[in-house]
Amino acid sequence: MDRRRIVLVGYGNVGKALVDMLAEVDPEGKRFLFSAVCSRSIGVAELRDLPAAKVDKKLKMLGGDEGAYNPEQRVADIKAYLKEGDFDILVELTSADYETAEPALSYIMIALERGIDVVTCNKAPIALAMKDLKEAASRTNASLKFESTVMDGTPVFSMFKSLPPVKLMKIRGVFNSTTSIIIDTMREGKNFTQGMKKVKGLGVAETDPDNDLSGMDAAAKLIILCNGLAGSQLKFSDIIMETITEPMIKEVISKVKNDKCIRVRQVASADFENKVFRVGLEVLKPEDMLFSCTGATNAAIFSMDLFGELVIAERDPTLRETAFGIYSDIVDLYSKETCYY
Numbered sequence: 001m002d003r004r005r006i007v008l009v010g011y012g013n014v015g016k017a018l019v020d021m022l023a024e025v026d027p028e029g030k031r032f033l034f035s036a037v038c039s040r041s042i043g044v045a046e047l048r049d050l051p052a053a054k055v056d057k058k059l060k061m062l063g064g065d066e067g068a069y070n071p072e073q074r075v076a077d078i079k080a081y082l083k084e085g086d087f088d089i090l091v092e093l094t095s096a097d098y099e100t101a102e103p104a105l106s107y108i109m110i111a112l113e114r115g116i117d118v119v120t121c122n123k124a125p126i127a128l129a130m131k132d133l134k135e136a137a138s139r140t141n142a143s144l145k146f147e148s149t150v151m152d153g154t155p156v157f158s159m160f161k162s163l164p165p166v167k168l169m170k171i172r173g174v175f176n177s178t179t180s181i182i183i184d185t186m187r188e189g190k191n192f193t194q195g196m197k198k199v200k201g202l203g204v205a206e207t208d209p210d211n212d213l214s215g216m217d218a219a220a221k222l223i224i225l226c227n228g229l230a231g232s233q234l235k236f237s238d239i240i241m242e243t244i245t246e247p248m249i250k251e252v253i254s255k256v257k258n259d260k261c262i263r264v265r266q267v268a269s270a271d272f273e274n275k276v277f278r279v280g281l282e283v284l285k286p287e288d289m290l291f292s293c294t295g296a297t298n299a300a301i302f303s304m305d306l307f308g309e310l311v312i313a314e315r316d317p318t319l320r321e322t323a324f325g326i327y328s329d330i331v332d333l334y335s336k337e338t339c340y341y
C-alpha cells in the first residue's frame with residue numbers, strides 16, 4: 001500500500017495531539033510516516049520515515065541543543081529542508097502571526113510551489129493570503145486544506161462541499177472557547193486569572209491569548225469562512241472588533257447577575273447584504289441557537305438563500321477535536337487515490 005510521508009512543522013499542543021491520534025489509528029505506520037518534525041526549538045529532526053507511535057520517543061532521544069537555540073537560524077533551516085526534502089505532505093501547525101503570517105506563509109508556499117499537498121490549522125496564512133495560496137496550489141495541482149482553522153474538527157468546509165451552490169446571507173457563531181471559559185469562570189465568582197489558568201490547562205488558548213481577547217482569533221475564523229465559502233475578499237480592517245477586558249466582563253456579568261436564562265459570549269457575525277462584519281460580546285437568550293454554547297462549545301449558524309438556517313456545533317472541543325480536523329484533511333488527501341475503508 002502507498003504510504004504517505006509527512007513533514008510536521010510545529011510540535012506544540014496541536015502537533016503532539018496529532019501525532020498521538022495518528023499513533024492510535026495507524027500505530028505501525030501502514031498509511032502515514034513522519035519524515036521530519038520541525039520547530040524553532042527542535043530545528044529539523046529528520047526521522048527517516050517513522051510511524052507516529054515512535055515519533056515522540058525518537059524526538060526525546062535526539063534531544064535538542066538548547067545552547068544552540070537560534071530561532072532565526074532554525075527558521076532558515078526549516079525553509080531549506082522544505083525546499084529540498086523528500087516528502088508527500090506538509091502539516092503546518094505553528095503559532096499564528098496576524099501581522100505577516102510568517103514564517104508559516106513561506107513554509108506553506110514553498111511546499112505548494114513544489115506541488116506538495118499542505119494541511120494547516122494555522123489561521124494567519126489562510127486569513128491573510130488564502131487567494132495567493134490557492135492560486136499557487138492550482139498552478140502545481142497541489143491541495144491546500146485548512147478544515148481545522150475554524151471550529152477545530154467540525155466538518156464545516158467539507159460539509160459545504162457536499163451542498164449544491166448556495167448564496168450565504170449571514171453567518172453568526174461562537175468560535176472562541178478561551179473567552180467562553182473565562183466568562184463562565186467569572187460568572188462562578190472566580191477571577192479572570194483563574195479563568196485563563198483553566199483555559200491554559202486545556203491547551204485551547206492561542207499561543208498569545210491576547211489574540212483570543214482582542215477578537216483576532218474569532219475575526220480570523222470569520223474571514224476564513226467568508227472568503228472560503230462566499231468568495232469574499234475580507235481583510236482584518238473590514239471587521240469591527242471589540243477587545244474583551246476583565247472590567248468589561250465584570251460589567252456585563254453584574255447586569256445579568258445569576259440569571260441562568262442568559263449566556264454571555266463573544267459572537268462573530270457577517271451580514272453580507274449590509275456588509276457588516278463584527279466580533280464582540282453578546283448577551284444571548286434561550287431562543288437564540290447560540291444559547292446552547294455551554295462551556296467551551298462552539299457553534300455556527302449559516303443563513304442561505306435556498307436553506308433557512310443551518311446550525312453546526314461542536315460540544316466542548318479539546319485538542320483531540322483539532323487533531324481530528326487535521327487527520328480528516330490528511331485522510332481526504334490520501335483518499336484522492338486510495339480508499340481504505
Ligand SMILES: NC(=O)c1ccc[n+]([C@@H]2O[C@H](COP(=O)([O-])OP(=O)(O)OC[C@H]3O[C@@H](n4cnc5c(N)ncnc54)[C@H](OP(=O)(O)O)[C@@H]3O)[C@@H](O)[C@H]2O)c1
Pocket residue numbers: 009010011012013014015038039040041042075078093094095096102103104121122123148149152203204205206207318319322
Ligand atoms: N490549541 C488549539 O486548540 C487550536 C485549535 C485550532 C487551531 N489552533 C492553531 O494551531 C496552531 C498551533 O497551536 P498550538 O496550541 O499547538 O500552539 P503551541 O503549543 O504554542 O505550539 C506552537 C508550535 O509552533 C512552533 N513554532 C512557532 N513559531 C514557529 C516558527 N516560526 N517556525 C517553526 N516552528 C514554530 C513552536 O515551536 P517552539 O516551541 O519550538 O518555538 C511550537 O512547536 C496555532 O496556529 C493555533 O492558532 C490551535
